[in-house]
Amino acid sequence: MSVAEVPVARAVVRGASRGARVREIIFPASLMLCIAFAMLTLVVLLLDVAVDGLPVLSWNFLTSFPSQVFPERSGIQSALVGTLLLMVVCAVFIVPVGTASAIYLEEYADGNRWWNRLIEVNIQNLAAVPSIVYGILGLAFLVRGPLELGRVVLAGALTLGLLVLPVVIIVGREAIRAVPNSIREGSMALGATLWQTIWKQILPGALPGIATGIILALSRAIGETAPLIVVGAAAFARFNPNDLTSDPFSALPIQILAWIQDPQEEFRTLAAGAILVLLILLLFMNAGAIYLRNRYEQKW
Amino acid sequence: MEAASIAAAGGPRPNLTRGRTPRSVGENIIKALLFLAALISIATTIGIVVSLLAETVEFFSQVGIFEYLLGTKWSPLAGGDQKSFGVLPLISGTLYLTALGLVVAVPLGLGSAIYLAEYASPRARRIIKPVLELLAGIPTIVLGYFALTFITPVLLQGIFGIEVKIFNALSAGLALGVLILPVVATLADDSLRAVPSSLREGAFGLGASKPQVVLRVVFPAALSGIVAGLVLAASRAIGETVVVLVAGGANANLGIDPRESFQNMAAFIAQTARGDIAAQSVEFLTIFAVGTTLFVMTLILNAISIRFVRRFQQVYE
Numbered sequence: 001m002s003v004a005e006v007p008v009a010r011a012v013v014r015g016a017s018r019g020a021r022v023r024e025i026i027f028p029a030s031l032m033l034c035i036a037f038a039m040l041t042l043v044v045l046l047l048d049v050a051v052d053g054l055p056v057l058s059w060n061f062l063t064s065f066p067s068q069v070f071p072e073r074s075g076i077q078s079a080l081v082g083t084l085l086l087m088v089v090c091a092v093f094i095v096p097v098g099t100a101s102a103i104y105l106e107e108y109a110d111g112n113r114w115w116n117r118l119i120e121v122n123i124q125n126l127a128a129v130p131s132i133v134y135g136i137l138g139l140a141f142l143v144r145g146p147l148e149l150g151r152v153v154l155a156g157a158l159t160l161g162l163l164v165l166p167v168v169i170i171v172g173r174e175a176i177r178a179v180p181n182s183i184r185e186g187s188m189a190l191g192a193t194l195w196q197t198i199w200k201q202i203l204p205g206a207l208p209g210i211a212t213g214i215i216l217a218l219s220r221a222i223g224e225t226a227p228l229i230v231v232g233a234a235a236f237a238r239f240n241p242n243d244l245t246s247d248p249f250s251a252l253p254i255q256i257l258a259w260i261q262d263p264q265e266e267f268r269t270l271a272a273g274a275i276l277v278l279l280i281l282l283l284f285m286n287a288g289a290i291y292l293r294n295r296y297e298q299k300w
Numbered sequence: 301m302e303a304a305s306i307a308a309a310g311g312p313r314p315n316l317t318r319g320r321t322p323r324s325v326g327e328n329i330i331k332a333l334l335f336l337a338a339l340i341s342i343a344t345t346i347g348i349v350v351s352l353l354a355e356t357v358e359f360f361s362q363v364g365i366f367e368y369l370l371g372t373k374w375s376p377l378a379g380g381d382q383k384s385f386g387v388l389p390l391i392s393g394t395l396y397l398t399a400l401g402l403v404v405a406v407p408l409g410l411g412s413a414i415y416l417a418e419y420a421s422p423r424a425r426r427i428i429k430p431v432l433e434l435l436a437g438i439p440t441i442v443l444g445y446f447a448l449t450f451i452t453p454v455l456l457q458g459i460f461g462i463e464v465k466i467f468n469a470l471s472a473g474l475a476l477g478v479l480i481l482p483v484v485a486t487l488a489d490d491s492l493r494a495v496p497s498s499l500r501e502g503a504f505g506l507g508a509s510k511p512q513v514v515l516r517v518v519f520p521a522a523l524s525g526i527v528a529g530l531v532l533a534a535s536r537a538i539g540e541t542v543v544v545l546v547a548g549g550a551n552a553n554l555g556i557d558p559r560e561s562f563q564n565m566a567a568f569i570a571q572t573a574r575g576d577i578a579a580q581s582v583e584f585l586t587i588f589a590v591g592t593t594l595f596v597m598t599l600i601l602n603a604i605s606i607r608f609v610r611r612f613q614q615v616y617e
Contacts, residue, residue: 109338132541253439279438
C-alpha cells in the first residue's frame with residue numbers, strides 16, 4: 001500500500017472501524033509483550049545464575065574459607081557468617097527505632113507542627129538517597145570520626161540499618177494507619193491511656209504489617225554492596241569475626257563482587273554459586289514476609 | 301526542651317487524663333522516647349550533609365571549584381602531570397547511563413503498568429505483581445553479574461553481533477533498565493489505578509474504544525503520578541553503583557559511543573574507596589566531592605518528584 005492511500009482509507013468509515021478493531025487487538029498485545037519481556041528477563045537471569053552456580057554448590061563451598069589461589073577449595077563461610085551477623089545486628093537496630101518512629105509519626109505527631117512535617121519530608125528524601133552516600137556517612141561517622149569503630153560488623157550493620165530505616169518507617173506507618181479508629185476510641189473510652197491503647201490494641205493489630213516491612217528492609221540490607229565497599233568490608237576474609245567491634249568482616253555481596261572481578265574464569269563460577277546462596281536466603285525471607293501477610297493480616 | 305514542649309502541646313487526639321498524675325508523667329516519657337527515635341532520621345540527614353561537606357570544603361581548598369565543575373578530563377588517581385579533576389566526564393557518564401536505562405525501562409515499564417491496571421484480570425494480576433516484586437528484589441550485584449556474563453557476551457556480542465568491549469555502556473545501561481523497570485511499572489500502576497473509574501465510564505459512554513480510553517483519558521489523568529515515578533526511577537539509576545562498577549568499567553568517558561567503557565559517579569566512589577589511598581590525600585577527598593555532587597543531583601530530582609506527587613494528589617482530593 002502506498003503512502004498516499006492511507007488518508008483515503010481512513011476516511012472510509014468501514015476502513016476506519018476495521019483500523020480501530022485492529023488497534024483494539026494490537027494495543028493490548030503489545031502491552032502483553034512488555035510484561036512478557038519483563039518476566040522473560042527474570043527467567044533468563046535466574047537460569048544464567050543457576051547454570052553457572054549449581055555445579056559449585058556443595059557442603060564444602062558453604063563451609064570453606066575463600067582462597068585466592070585454589071578455586072576448587074574456595075568457599076563462602078566467612079561471607080555467609082558476615083552476612084548473617086550483619087542481618088541480626090541490623091535487625092536489633094531497626095526493629096525498635098523504626099517501629100518507635102512509625103508510632104510517633106502516626107499516633108503522636110501533630111502534623112501542623114513544623115518539626116513533624118520536617119521529619120516526614122526528611123524520611124521521604126532519605127528513601128531516595130543513593131546507597132553509596134550512606135556508605136560515605138558510615139565511613140566518615142562510624143568507621144572513622146566521632147565513633148571510630150573501625151572496619152567492623154557493628155559499623156557495617158549500623159550503616160545498612162540507617163539505609164533501610166525509611167522502608168521500615170514507611171511500611172510501619174501504613175500498617176498502623178490501617179488499624180481502624182474505632183479500636184482506638186473503644187480502648188480510650190474504657191479508660192486506657194494513649195500508650196496502653198497503642199501497646200495493647202494497635203501494635204498487635206499492626207504487627208503483621210510492621211513485620212513484613214522489617215523483613216523487606218532486611219532483605220534489601222543484605223543484598224546491598226555499595227555501602228559495604230565504602231565502609232571497608234574485606235573481600236577475602238580467612239576467618240570469621242570473633243565479635244562485632246574488633247575484627248574485619250566479609251559479606252556475601254562483597255565476596256561475589258571480588259569473584260566477579262577476578263580475571264580467572266574458575267573464580268567467576270564461584271561468584272554464581274555465592275549468588276545462588278544469596279538468592280535462596282532472600283527467597284526464604286520473602287516467602288516469610290508473604291506468609292506473614294497472608295496468615296496474620298486482619299480484615300477490619 | 302523541644303521534646304517537653306511537644307509533650308505539653310499534646311498529640312492530634314485530646315489528652316483525656318487530667319493534671320500531672322504519675323500516669324501522665326509516664327505517658328509523656330514514652331512520647332519523648334518515641335520522638336527521640338523519630339529524630340534519628342533527622343540526625344542521619346545532618347550526618348550525611350556534615351560528612352560530605354566537611355571533606356568537600358577541604359577538597360576545594362586544594363582544587364579550584366571551576367577546575368572541578370568545568371574541567372573535561374577526570375583522572376584524579378593518575379600520577380604527576382596526568383592528574384586532572386574535571387568532573388564533567390563523570391556527570392555526563394552518569395546521565396548517559398541513566399538515559400540508556402530509561403530508554404529500556406520507560407516503554408516496557410509503562411506498557412506493563414497499563415496492561416496491569418487496565419487489561420489484566422484479577423488472576424493475571426495476582427501472578428504478575430509478585431513477579432515484578434521479585435524482579436525489584438534482585439540485588440544489584442546479581443544484575444551486574446547478569447550484565448557481565450549474559451548481556452555482554454551472549455546478547456550483545458552473540459545474538460546482535462555488536463562489537464562491544466567487555467566493559468561497555470550498552471550492557472550496563474540495559475542492566476540499569478532491568479533494575480528500574482519494576483520501579484516504573486509499580487508506581488505507574490498505582491497512579492493509573494488511582495484514576496476514578498467514572499472517567500473511564502464517561503469516555504466509554506461517549507463511544508470511545510478501549511485504547512482511546514486508556515491513552516487519551518486514563519493515561520493523561522495519571523500523568524503527574526507517572527512522571528513522579530519516572531523521576532524516582534531516574535534517581536535510582538543515577539545513584540546505582542555496582543551494576544556500573546561491574547559492567548560499565550572504570551573509564552570516565554565524555555563521549556557517546558555505547559560500545560565504549562563508561563563510569564558513573566557512584567562507581568567511581570566505590571572504586572576509589574576500595575583502593576589503598578592515604579586518608580586526607582586529595583585522591584581520598586575526591587570521594588566526598590563526587591559524593592556531594594551525586595547527593596545534590598538526587599536531592600533535586602527528589603524535590604521535582606515530590607512536587608509532581610503533590611500536584612497529582614490535588615486532582616483527586
